[in-house]
Amino acid sequence: MVPPLFGVQHFSNRLVINRSWEQEFRAEKVLAATRVLLAAAWFVAALAAPCLAQEVHPIPLTVLPWNGHKAAVSLTFDDALPSHLDVAMPELQKRGLHATFFVVIAKLQRLDEWKKLPSEAQEIGNHSVSHARPAGMAPEQEGTEVEDATHFLQGNLGVRARTFAYPYSEITPGLKDWVSRFCFAARTGFTGNYYLAPDSTPDWYAIPGQLAKTQTPLSEYQGWVDKDVAAGTWTVFQIHGIGEARVGYEPIAPQTFTALLDYLKAKQAEGLWVASFGEVAGYWRAQKIFEGGKLVTQAQGAVMRWDVPPQFPNGIVLKVKAPAYLRLYQGGRQLAADNGVYSVALDAKALTLVLGESDGK
Numbered sequence: 001m002v003p004p005l006f007g008v009q010h011f012s013n014r015l016v017i018n019r020s021w022e023q024e025f026r027a028e029k030v031l032a033a034t035r036v037l038l039a040a041a042w043f044v045a046a047l048a049a050p051c052l053a054q055e056v057h058p059i060p061l062t063v064l065p066w067n068g069h070k071a072a073v074s075l076t077f078d079d080a081l082p083s084h085l086d087v088a089m090p091e092l093q094k095r096g097l098h099a100t101f102f103v104v105i106a107k108l109q110r111l112d113e114w115k116k117l118p119s120e121a122q123e124i125g126n127h128s129v130s131h132a133r134p135a136g137m138a139p140e141q142e143g144t145e146v147e148d149a150t151h152f153l154q155g156n157l158g159v160r161a162r163t164f165a166y167p168y169s170e171i172t173p174g175l176k177d178w179v180s181r182f183c184f185a186a187r188t189g190f191t192g193n194y195y196l197a198p199d200s201t202p203d204w205y206a207i208p209g210q211l212a213k214t215q216t217p218l219s220e221y222q223g224w225v226d227k228d229v230a231a232g233t234w235t236v237f238q239i240h241g242i243g244e245a246r247v248g249y250e251p252i253a254p255q256t257f258t259a260l261l262d263y264l265k266a267k268q269a270e271g272l273w274v275a276s277f278g279e280v281a282g283y284w285r286a287q288k289i290f291e292g293g294k295l296v297t298q299a300q301g302a303v304m305r306w307d308v309p310p311q312f313p314n315g316i317v318l319k320v321k322a323p324a325y326l327r328l329y330q331g332g333r334q335l336a337a338d339n340g341v342y343s344v345a346l347d348a349k350a351l352t353l354v355l356g357e358s359d360g361k
Contacts, residue, residue, distance in 0.1 A: 061304075061351075063287045064319040064341065065198035065232070070271030072234040072280045073225060073264060075099040076187060076209060078127055078165060079249070080107045080114070083242040091258055093120060095265045100277040102127035102165035102187070105149050115157050123276035125163040126150055126183065134170040146178040162313050163187070163278045169209075169238075176205050184312050185281035187236060194224075195233040204285060207277075209238035213250045221260050229272055234280055278313065286316045286346045293351075301354035308349060316346045327354045 066072040075092075077084045080103035092099055100123040101114075108114065117124055128145040129152075137145065146164065153159045164179045169189030179186050184204065191208040210224060221237075228235040241248020242257050264274050273280070293306035320342045322328055328335040328342050329352040335342045344351055 060323060061290075062321040063290060064321065065284075065287065066234065066273050066280070067275075067283050068319045068341070069273035071229045071232050072273040072275060073228060073267075074234070074236045074275060074277040074280050075239065075264075076125075076165065076236060076277050077101045077239050079104050079131070079240060080109075080127070081241055081248045082109070083247045083251070085110060085113050087242045087254055087257065088239075089117070089120070089122065091261055092122065095261050097261060097264065097274050098122055098276045098279065100125050100163065102163075103153070104131045104167075105129045105152050106131065111156060118157075118159055123163070123278045124153060124157060124159045124161060125165060125277065126153065126161040127165045128167050131167045133168055134166060134172045134175045137172065137175065139174050142172065142174040143178050146175070146182055150182045162311060163281065164205075165209075165238075171206060180205055180311075182311060184285060184309060185278065187238070187277060189238070194235050195228055195231050196235070197231070197233050198284065198287070201288065204281070207236060207281065209236040211250065212237055212239045212252050214245075214252060216252070218256050218259050218263075221256070222263050225263060225267055225272070229267060229270055234284065236277060282313050282316050283318070285312070286318055290318055290320075290344070290346065301352060304351045304353065306346075306349055308346060312346075314347055318344045318346060320344045322353075325355060327356045328352070329354065 075097070077088055077099060080101065084101055088099070088101075098121050101117060102125040103114070104127045106129060114124070126146065126149045129149045130145065132141070132145065134142070150161055153161045162183050162185075164183045164186040166175065166179075166186065166188050171188055176186075185207060186205040187209045188206045189209060189211065191203075191206055194208050194210050196202055196207070212221070224235060224237075239252065239257075241251030243251055243254055245251055264272065268274060289306050289308060290304075293304045296303045296305060320328075321340055322337075322342060328344070330345060330348045330350070335344070
């Protein structure tokens with residue numbers, strides 16, 4: 001949430017005690033109207049005095065976290081294994097769930113099948129060319145592992161990979177620098193906290209992932225999900241093989257995997273957002289970009305402006321709540337609210353705010 005409007009404080013809803021409920025209701029209605037008038041008065045004062053606007057906080061625009069959901073989970077699959085095409089993809093599609101596949105170029109086979117993933121709303125991410133250990137890479141290899149993999153995916157799969165997973169979950173300063181040149185977010189292993197709150201500020205190039213293991217029971221995976229939903233956070237699963245040991249590192253049983261998908265699907269009814277790593281990271285980072293925007297006052301109102309990193313994905317739309325005394329515009333067009341929530345395009349890099357009752361319901 002952007003800081004409160006120009007220092008206007010929120011007063012208690014309870015004005016008196018021992019009144020009838022009708023009196024309390026009327027009092028609260030008057031108080032609500034007073035709040036709007038006070039906030040609008042501050043906004044008008046800021047517009048009339050630009051010097052004042054520079055000394056006070058921006059207006060209260062609230063970005064709904066996790067795309068309007070209570071919590072978020074991302075499933076990620078490493079190494080471009082056959083079981084990802086044979087098991088993971090069909091089971092995800094059956095349930096309408098989306099995930100991220102971090103592919104190693106040297107391990108890629110069945111290219112025609114991998115090409116279909118983006119059209120099925122599944123994300124393909126960069127997991128390096130060779131899956132070499134980062135700690136043993138020479139500086140020139142660090143660049144090759146990221147850049148060459150990026151170009152290969154673009155040229156052969158038609159995918160502009162904007163997310164990365166570090167081989168062996170190892171990060172070196174040089175590799176991280178190269179990743180930041182081509183991607184906007186990256187996943188690693190354990191970094192101290194698997195449950196990321198929307199009001200925290202993460203290292204976008206070291207998002208932790210919880211490692212799925214062969215001996216981990218379904219109940220433990222369900223516990224990860226339950227903890228995530230209860231906390232209103234984002235957690236990431238890191239999965240390798242599905243099936244026999246020969247199909248990947250720490251493979252999980254197919255029945256465990258499908259039961260986990262069923263559990264995630266059921267949790268959507270409780271407000272869980274099951275989306276790819278890039279989709280969740282993109283929305284969350286877009287929220288931070290928007291909240292860091294600058295308010296510029298103009299004669300007709302005010303404009304919020306923000307910058308978007310060059311490697312950031314296009315098309316991200318934020319769900320934003322605004323006070324009833326404001327109208328919102330982008331590209332010269334007034335935005336319509338859906339139950340008080342506006343769809344704000346990050347690509348526009350600006351949002352115009354004008355005094356006047358919104359048309360939102």
